[in-house]
Amino acid sequence: MQSILDSEIKFLPGVGPRRAELLGKELGIFTFRDMLYTFPFRYVDRSKFYSIREIDSEAAYIQLRGRVTRFDLTGAERKRRLVVDFTDGTGTVQLVFFQGIKWVADRLKKDGEYIVFGKPSLFNGTFNFVHPEIEPATEGASSLSGHLVGIYTSTEKLRNGGLSNKAFAKLEAALLEKVLPAVTETLPAYIVQSRHLCPLRDALLNIHFPQDARQLNRATERLKFEELFYLQLSLLRQKTVRMRSINGLIFEKIGPAFNGTYANLRFPLTGAQKRVLHEIRKDVLSGMQMNRLLQGDVGSGKTLVAILAAMMAIDNGYQACIMAPTEVLANQHYNGVFKYIEGTGVKAALLTGNTRAAERRAIHQGLEDGSIHLIFGTHALIEDDVCFKRLGLAVIDEQHRFGVEQRSRLWRKSRVWPHILVMTATPIPRTLAMTLYGDLDVSVLDEMPPGRKPVVTVHWTDHQLGKLYEFMRRQIAEGRQVFMVYPLIEESAKMDYKNLQDGYMTITEEFPAPKYVTAVVHGRQSAENKAFDMDLFAKGKAHILVATSVIEVGVDVPNASVMVIQSAERFGLSQLHQLRGRVGRGSEKSYCILMTGYKLSDESRKRIELMCQTNDGFQLAEADLKMRGPGDFEGTRQSGLAIDLKIANLAKDSPMLAQARSLAQSILDRDPQLSAPENALLQANLPARSEIEDFSKIS
Ligand code: ADP
Ligand code: MG
Secondary structure, X not given: OOOHHHOEHHHOOOOHHHHHHHHHHHHOOOEHHHHHOOOOOEEEEOOOOEOHHHOOOOXXXXXXXXXXXXXXXXXXXXXXXXXEEEEOOOOEEEEEEOOOHHHHHHHOOOOOEEEEEEOEEEEOOEEEEEOOEEEEHHHOOOOOOOOEEEEOOOOHHHHHOOOOHHHHHHHHHHHHXXXXXXXXXXXXXXXXXXXXXXXXXXXXXXXXXXXXXHHHHHHHXXXXXXXXXXXXXXXXXXXXXXXXXXXXXXXXXXXXXXXXXXXXXXOOOOHHHHHHHHHHHHHHHOOEOOEEEEEEOOOOOXXXXXHXXXXXXXXXXXXXXXXXXXXXXXXXXXXXXXXXXXXXXXXXXXXXXXXXXXXXXXXXXXXXXXXXXXXXXXXXHXXXXXXXOOEEEEEEEOHHXXXXXXXXXXXXXXXXXXXXEEEEOOOOOHHHHHHHOOXXXXXXXXXXXXXXXXXXXXXXXXXXXXXXXXXXXXXXXXOOEEEEEEOOOHHHHHHHHHHHHHHHHHHHHHOOOOOOOEEEEOOOOOHHHHHHHHHHHHOOOOOEEEEEHHXXXXXXXXXXXXXXXXXXXHOOHHHHXXXXXXXXXXXXXXXXXXXXXXXXXXXXXXXXXXXXXXOOHHHHHHHHHHHHHHHHOHHHHHOOOOOOOOOOXXXXXXXXXXXXXXHHHHHHHHOOOOOOHHHHHHHHHHHHHOOOOOHHHHO
């Protein structure tokens, strides 16, 4: 149904084609609806004035009342700027203008009283306001209604294009006047009533122009709830649809594959591993397709769970595949499996980008005729000419490294839909998991195999290299091995490789052959060289492994007890944690040394401190989510799933998320098709909101 809300934004009076382009580019606003749903990200109480002496941070927008004492026009031509000294008797700040200088200069009078509104930034010991809003003090506190003034996201380009916060708010006001009558309620009356929500129209008006804090709270509550509710409803409905439309394979038998593997284990399973295997077992007996996310910190023993699950499939005449994100990891899984499957008659194979043509053909054949039961590999597995006879279980390790599209291709490989087990060592906070994987069931391996000791984590700066080398020498003398990791960021790959090469040179000078052996692994090596050096280290023949973050996932070298991370400030929290997980696998005390420059941004320092404080991946993930917000959260980005929440915050609104989810679930339990008359609004509003529609096909 076409509504006025779908009108292009250029048709809003005051916008026009040029500003429309700006709004689209800078804020993603293309229609009236986009504009209506672009909310202030904070509010300022404009009945309150700051005194200049009080200003102590660069963080917030504030309002001052005072006098202009001096104008200063500097620079020539394009570099011109106007600096205005402004005082309120408690101190002086500078108002700085780079644009529209003449306009400002014409309107400001020396000694005139003004109200200034803007964001302070500290520059050369003085607080500056760049392009603040400014108006004569006589005109009162604000020309817009109410004391609470919304602050919208803004950019340099918007401000230069004449869209200051004030101008933007004016457009919102004009828009509301035009469209509010056409806005219709989007939640059924029974939900609005039972949750005491305010009507949508009021919410939209008050979120932009609240009269007071109470109104604002009501509006926020209503809009957040609606957003979270529809998100959950759409995820849960996809799950319902999937469960009804796909018949799950049933793995009833427990036979020689499972029992033989189990008997080959040289250690008891952890309680958590047993619990998760029970959960999987229940899924594969249920007659419905399993879609399970297995979360477990690095080293918690996910691989073994995957292998035992694969055996359930194999015992019932199906095949299983275990897909890893890197060649190194696929190799390691494959090499590690033989000690488990010895004597069981299970035939395993490995398929990667480097598998030679003849072998590749043989493997394709084996997968097609069913003689290969268990296949390990990289995304070579999802290449088009791979076909399974009866794929029963697909396991994806380190899920976030596979793109959405790649994952979905795997399921189409077989005539039947396999059960899906997605494994990740990037712990995702519960709230986020509920949203990202709203239609998956989640299992957690929250117990480490016995004998693990927490990794001692310290932060040293580059001034302490001498200390680092000394420490490494002592560890090596005790028979330990050392990882040394360099960042690799695509945009600066060239520099990064240079740093790694330089680092390698330095290390071989500090740790000369033949006394010391140093291996090196990075993305620019041939596969053979990489495998050779990796093997050297894995077999204990090299003391030090210099590497880029390729070793991040999975590599298991129990004798390595020291992880040195160079330029640690350039890694994200979850990456740091992953890297740290490479050590602490043996029985020896292990260390993670985070090397950084002397100067650090606040955020980097916080990350490094957190790493030094805790070994708990979930705790780190929660902290990361709080620090960066879900949009930037690594798990979110890498999952390839953009969740664009306009107002709710997954980190802060988790209680409401849980309530929204349980309401959505109870509605679907009663009315799975949303066909009851009282749910007509839900049915009508759902499709427009399911940005994540494809997800059901993926997992
Ligand atoms: P993850 O993939 O979760 O990081 P892995 O599956 O690689 O962890 O397991 C890490 C190490 O722990 C492997 O060497 C594995 O053999 C070992 N392991 C797994 N389960 C157990 C257990 N129950 N008891 C002892 N060691 C275990
Ligand atoms: Mg693993």
